[in-house]
Amino acid sequence: MKILVSSLEDQAHESEVEVSELNYDRENNLFYMRCVMGDDWFQRVTSSLPFAPLVVRFVDRIAFVVFSLHSDANQFTAWLREAEAAVQNGYRTMRG
Numbered sequence: 708m709k710i711l712v713s714s715l716e717d718q719a720h721e722s723e724v725e726v727s728e729l730n731y732d733r734e735n736n737l738f739y740m741r742c743v744m745g746d747d748w749f750q751r752v753t754s755s756l757p758f759a760p761l762v763v764r765f766v767d768r769i770a771f772v773v774f775s776l777h778s779d780a781n782q783f784t785a786w787l788r789e790a791e792a793a794v795q796n797g798y799r800t801m802r803g
Contacts, residue, residue, distance in 0.1 A: 708768045714780040722784040726791045731763050742797040752790040
């Protein structure tokens with residue numbers, strides 16, 4: 708899945724990150740990815756970001772996420788990369 712991240716503060720800059728999956732809980736303002744750990748298929752990698760996006764839109768296998776500040780967009784991009792690394796590590800530890 709491709710994630711395009713941008714900000715209103717710096718509209719010329721856009722980050723693109725590939726992840727296996729991304730979900731967004733609008734009520735609680737949480738992004739998460741399902742993560743297998745060993746034989747536990749019900750784990751999640753959940754964001755704990757202190758800011759909210761202005762726009763989150765999913766179209767097919769592409770997500771558009773827009774923040775107000777460029778620094779927020781950068782922090783979210785870093786979380787995406789860290790979360791995807793945790794998900795991939797979880798798949799490597801799968802059993803059964």
